[in-house]
Structures are given as structure tokens and as C-alpha cells.
Amino acid sequence: MKKLSGKLALITGATRGIGAAVAERYAQEGADLILVGRSYEDLEKMDDRLATYNVSVTLTPLDLRQFASIDEMAHKILNRFGKLDVLVGNAAILGLLTPIVQLPADTWHEVWEINFFANWYLLKAFEPLLQRSEAGRGVFVTTSVTKGVHPFWSAYSLSKKALEEMILLHVAENTSSSVKINLIDPGEARTDMHAQAMPGVDPLTLPTPSEITDLFVQLASDQLSESGRKFYV
Template sequence: MSSSEGRLAGRIALVTGASRGIGKAVAKLFAREGAELVLVARTTGGLEELDDEIRAINGKTSLLVPMDLREFEAIDRLGYALYERYKRLDVLVGNAGDLGTLSPVGHIDPAEWQRVMDINLTANWRLIRSLDPLLRQSEAGRAIFVSSSVGSQARPFWGTYSVSKAALEMLVKIYAEEIKQTRIRANIIDPGRTRTGMRAAAYPGEDPQTLPTPEQIAEKFLPLACADFDGNGQTVKAQ
């Protein structure tokens, strides 16, 4: 299948945390399916390497946005820039995340708590705030946010990350209720156990070869990004 015939042909898709792991795998899959990509990550080098890989896949150059998502005003500027360039956005993938340090609730460092909340929760709210007008200009705007099973399961020592994901899930479900009468659909995906750097940090003794790869998990994102997917406010488990 050529990129001009893919399931995302002609659609503009923005992916955060795109330089590695699941975000990178999703970006490459979307490229194979014909999407025009806006890639957001902190590392310029990682984005440039990914851009090279995507050009090898479909011959297209992506829009690279080196950005720390904690710089919230930069997210607002991104919305303006995308409007000037495209006038719309078809797919938003809020993938970037921060694990923080696993520790008892009473021992959590306040600065680390704030950093994790900023990236996992507030940045996604700011993305919705900035990009909702662009999603409304799409014939079928689709927003996908990455959560985790610990967003709904109380697990000791996971306080910061779990609370951020629980709050993110509620944010997305409220947004989904608010857009029911529009052409936008917003959903949550729980990747499950995946061979990523974040997983390795959380479970250093685990054999990564026993885990699904980011490329395998990325396949679950594709239906949610397509114009014909009408689910809204759902939590989709990738495994």
C-alpha cells in the first residue's frame, strides 16, 4: 500500500513524545498510512533521526517541533503556528509522559510531583485548549491520549504517576462528553506492558524480551486515528 492510499492519507497528525518508544512507533506507522506528521519531542537530534526514517518510508518531510511540554505558552504558540500552516488538525496523539520516582506518597519530592503533573496532565489539557479549535476544523478530528492501568488501580509506590494518569483519564472523559455533538472524538489508550525505557526504569529486573514492542502496540492506535472510528470517551486496552 502506498502512503497515498493509506488509512490516514491526507490527514494531519500531531504526536507528542515522538522521538522514542511508543511515540516513535506510532509516528512511523502513521507515516506508512499516509499521514502528514507534526512531531513533538524535547530532543532535536531524536526528531531529526525520526524525520530521516519517515522520509525513507514515504518521501515526506515532517514538521519537527522541539519542545518541552512544560513550557505551556509554547503549546499555545504551536496552535497558532499550525493554524497558519494547515488551518486544521485531524489527529492529536498525547503520548509524552514522565514516570517520576516510585516511592511512598509521604516521600514524594514536591518538585518531582509538579514535573510529572505538568507533563502527564497539564500539558495534555493545554494541548486540548490550544488544538481543539483546529480539531473542530477537521472533517473527523480524533484525539488519543495515552494512560496506564495504574490510572484506575491503586498500586503502592506509584502515587505520582498514578494520580497524574487518573486525572488525565477524567479530563479526557469530560472532554469527550463536551464534544459529543461535534465531529471530534476523544479516547484513551492503555498500552499495557511494553518494551520501553519507561518500563525498564519501573521494572529494572524484568526481561524486556518478554514484552511486546512499541511497534506492536502502535497498531492499536491506528483505528482510533481513522475518520471512520466513532468511539468516544472509551479506554482501549492495547493488550
């Protein structure tokens, strides 16, 4: 039996890597999808990839740094669907691995805008739509480099630490909410970002993104009781 039949899930960074794999897995499990990505051409390729699953796919080309557009997207989804069941905040960028004072200011700002501020806007805009669901679920993708100090990872690690604290704080402020919002650390996977960060690692030694999607399904399910936790693949 399909585990997400009848669900409507929005996924950011949905055209490649983990986001694309989660989109395909959710489609396999019967969820209708709203896919968010910068490139409409890449979104159309995902639409073709998902055609076999007989689910509704809404393509939303959007640069998440255009924060006002996130509110506009939420209003359009409210008017069209009346609710949202699952929000997956997956989109992120690495920036540069370099000493923190040598990081270009524009790179610092871009990493924080996408990895942290865009997710704050998503949470703010879509939490009311998740409340309209019988089982609203939020899943935000984080990383292992939030633990301890990781030299040269500056903007990426700090923006993800801030993301984690934001989600935990929001859950602590809403203990009576029926919406369950959690963090997921997917670990190392065969993605472009991992290749960018660790070019010396043989990608064939790593799991593919499609191999790590089970936990994403679990965190979107009606049976989920946990909220405000960091889960590890």
C-alpha cells in the first residue's frame, strides 16, 4: 500500500540530488507534488521523470532568495489546494570551503539567504497551511558539520546550525501544535554538493540519493509522533 496517498508535498531543491530522489520516492508512495527549483527546464525534466507515477506535479520555478515570492507561492497554494501536508526544506548551497575571513561577502550572504533565511520564510509562510492538514509535517535537511567546529566550512556549517536552532525553537514554542517538524541529516551521499566539498572521495563508495529516502517517508507519515528532533539516515 502506498504510504503517502492523498498527501500534497512541497519540496525545495527538487531538480537534483536528494531533492529529486525524495520527489521520486514521494511520487512512488502516491503523494501529489509541488516542486520548487530555480530552472524551469530542470523542473520539466523532473516532470517527465515522474510521469509514470500518475500523481499531480506542480512546477514552481523560484529563486528562494526572492523572499516575497515565497509568500506569493503560499497564497497561490492556499487558494488552489486549501492546505499543505508535507514541507521539505531541502535546497541548500555549499559556498566555498575557505578561511572565514577570506570568504567573499557575496558568497557569505548567498549561503545564509538560501540555507537559513529562505527556510525561515518557508516556515513562516507554510506553517499555517500545514495546520490545515490533518497531519502536517515539516522536514528540513541539515548536515553532520553542525556538530563541533569544522574549519573552512564557515558559512555552510553556521547557516545549518542556525537552521537547526530555528526549527527546535519553533517546535518548543508550539508544543500543542499537531504539526510535526523535524530535521534530517542524510549523511554522505552521491551528490554534486558532496563532490564539490570532497572531490577526493570516490562517489561509487557512497549511497545514491535514492537509497536514503526511507526516512523522508517516515517523517512525512501520519504515524509520526516525534517533533523537534534531528534524525540521521
